[in-house]
Amino acid sequence: MSYNPVLDRETQEDDRPTSFVPSEVGMQDATGDTTGATLAGIRPAEGILVPDAEDIVQGSASHQHGSDPVVSQTMVLNMGPQHPSTHGVLRLVLEVDGETVVSLAPDIGYLHTGIEKTCEAKFYNQVTPLTDRIDYLCPMTNNTAYALAVEKLLGLEVPERAQVLRVLLNELTRIQSHLVWLGTHAMDIGALTVFLYCFREREDLLRIFEAISGQRMMGSYIRIGGVALEPPAGIYDRIRSFLNDFPEHISEYEGLLNANPIWIGRLKDVGHLSAEDAIALGVTGPSLRASGVDFDLRRDMPYSSYERFKFNIPVSNGCDVWARYLVRMQEMRESTLICHQALDLLATLHHQPLHADAPKILLPDREKMKTQMESLIHHFKIVTEGFQVPAGEATSSVEAPHGMMNYYVVSDGTSKPYRVHMRNADFANLQALETMCKGRLIADVVAVIGSIDIVLGAIDR
Amino acid sequence: MADHPSSSSTSSSANPTAEPSAIFGKQAILEAFAGHPAVHTLEQLLIDAKWDRQELTLSVAPQTILDAVRAIKAAGYNFLEDVTAVDWYPTDTPSAPRFQISYSILSHSRKERIRIVARVMGDNPHMDSITSVWPSANFYEREVFDLFGIHFAGHPHLTRIMLPDNWNGHPLRKDYPVEGYR
Incomplete structure (x- = not known):
């Protein structure tokens, strides 16, 4: 405590005790x-x-x-x-x-930004960039879910090529998200090295996203009716070479972790969640599959041409943090396989357009807009007035890296959504935290939080 | 009320592009989905129904929501995905109450989703909590309470979840401004 001699002399007698005590109590609480x-x-x-x-x-x-x-x-x-x-x-x-x-x-609620309210004040097209920022580890998945819901309302048919490209980007996003999960999860447990390795590969993926969409994370690349623009030349080769190297990298991470006694000790038999509890608490995604429930929207309720792909759904009966680790590691391998198939398919579909044929809904080609009157009118109308969506309600549901992601869009027939609601897996998975941690040690709480892989942006919205 | 196609829209411009596969109204749904487990289970409780954009929406009275979800759970719809609400302000009549509460329910075995809808009046809106049927409804109902101000009777801990406890108003209501202070 430093004293100002002048002030101190004046306040010395009576003021000090009264002015001092309450503030000190406040300090202590703070x-x-x-x-x-x-x-x-x-x-x-x-x-x-x-x-x-x-x-x-x-x-x-x-x-x-x-x-x-x-x-x-x-x-x-x-x-x-x-x-x-x-x-x-x-x-x-x-x-x-x-x-x-x-x-x-x-x-929760520290990141609440009222995104659902903001959506109601935007045109349908303007909502897409907002969706990127909800679950910021899988922006492409958010874009896809939103686009699917609005396309359902509009009755739009998206060309196969755009659908397959969406699958490719969704799976790359899944790998990217799982890399962040693995890196941070391992770091929480104390294995810092893994984090650096994971972010090395994630950087490759972010550069691929940047080449495709112009942005590393918030690409807003998947739009209503298709995707934003043609991917740059040579990008498929770049993705292919990443995919060829990636399984080795997964083995590298596993080499760091699988036989590590600390890692095993901190993960095995920790955070037990039975299949019944998982379903009762609304848990989805890898956490649900690690509790032995074999359900994956990509296979069971396919969207965006997932029915054309052959892949396995990793399931484990372990019900613990270790099982969730195994499931996600295996999912990365499966995602790599899906990406290879998507690249093969894209090579056969190269003649197809990348967006639906709907001039009143999708912005026209830049060249056409500058040379054709009609396209210019459409461009002007879409930018200034948006486009009207028939009244009704639609739910889209996609398998995001963290679990089931639903977009519930309600339209009243105008050009702005009447209601947009996002159901993110993170929000529901968080409810299971107490069941998994009860009766365990504080240190296990950290392991369990890492294993349910939450993003607070998706929880608080 | 029963057989009216409630696309539950404030703008009365009926569906401009209702696909031929869209079916509206309780009777039509009961006929078209005669063997469907969800429709069959809720037959007594249904007040309205629609099949639109490949989605089945079943409306029930808000007083009967607990009976409805118990029955639907017993019929194999084992997974509650979501509970949310829509504010149809300023519409608020007994035949078209203001708040629509939507329950999205999935069946893992049938690989199928249905939506159960109940509408409540805007004055002191309240519902029965379904947390006794699905504990996962806990957070969803708290969110609806926080952002729409709909009370859920029987909820174990109905407090605000997103906003601070001393917040005034419920932001997702339509009479709450998007910009500026209330």
Whole structure:
């Protein structure tokens, strides 16, 4: 405490005790919150940094309502939203007995941007760039899901070539997303090397995306009715050479991890989630398949020409973090195979256009727009007024890297969507966190968060 | 109310491009989908139905939602995908209530999705929570409560999930502005 001699002399007598005590109490609460350890019993003052930890933990499923979590041995511990292992801004409030998790409740919404509300104020075309930013690890998948829903409303037929190109990009996106998952998951456990290797390959993929769409991450490449533009010359060879090398890289990651005793010890028999619980809690994607439920939308409810591809769905009965690791590693291999098939198909379909024949919905070719009056009119109308979509509602459903991604689009017949709702796997998968962590150690929570592979942008929207 | 094709649209311009395969109305659906397990199960509870864009939408009264989802779960639709709402403001009459709550339900074995819809009036909107049938409805219903202000009776912990607890209003309602402060 430094004293200003002038001020100090003036305030010395009476002011100090009264002005000092309340602020010190406030400080204590605030530091308690920011360091991540809010002791139950000290209720944070009104309006302080974060909501009351006790209220959150009391909302969790396993907390005994009415009992006071303070009196016996349990302690309420705050984890996040700035915790490095929570993959963004997830805040968890843990009730712990020693180091054992008694109950756990996620507190989300720190990234809530009201994207669904924003969509209602945009033309249908203008929504596509917003969808990139929801699940920012798989922007192409978001684009696809949104495009499929609006195409369903419009009754648009997308040419085969565009559909296959979508499949190719969706699978590359899956590999990219799984690489981020593997890198961060391993880093959470303490294996930093894997992260660097994964990001090396991810960089290759981002450069491919940049060459195709002009942007590394937020490509907005998949549009309503097709894709944005013709891929550049030579890109398929580049993708092919990446795919040829990639299985070796997967083996390289596995070489770092599979026989690593720390990795095995931290993953095996941790975060148990039975198939019944997974279905009851709405878990989808690799986490569901690692609980022994053999369901994958790409095979079971195919979209965008997935029915033309031959691939296996990795399933495991392990129900633990290790099983989720195995399933995702195998999925990357399968995605590589799908990409090879997609490239073969694209070579046979090269004469086809990349977007539907719908001049009133899709922006015209640049050349035509400058030479033909009609195309110019269409361009002007689409840009200034959008296009009308027949009234009705449609749900599209795609298998995103994190699980089932649904877009529910409601139209009232105007050029702006009446309602756009995204169902992201991350939001539902997060609900299963408590079931997986209850009765386990705090360190296991970190492993389990890594294994459900969440993106907070998709949860908070 | 029953046999009216409710494309549940505020603009009364009927479907301009209703495909020939679209079927509207309870009676028509009951005939066209006679052997369908979902339609058969909900036959008594149905107030409206449609088959549009390859999607089956079944409307039930909000009071009967728990019976409906219990029956549909027993009929093999084992996976609750989503619960969300649509605000048809300013429409708010007993025959076309303001809020539409959509339940998206999947059957893993039939590889098929249905949508169950219930509409509630805008004044003090409330529904029964289906968390007792599907625990996964917990977060979805909290989200609908937060962003639309629809109460779910019987929900274990109905608090705001996205927005701070002291937030005023429900942003996804149509009378909530997109820009600026309320």
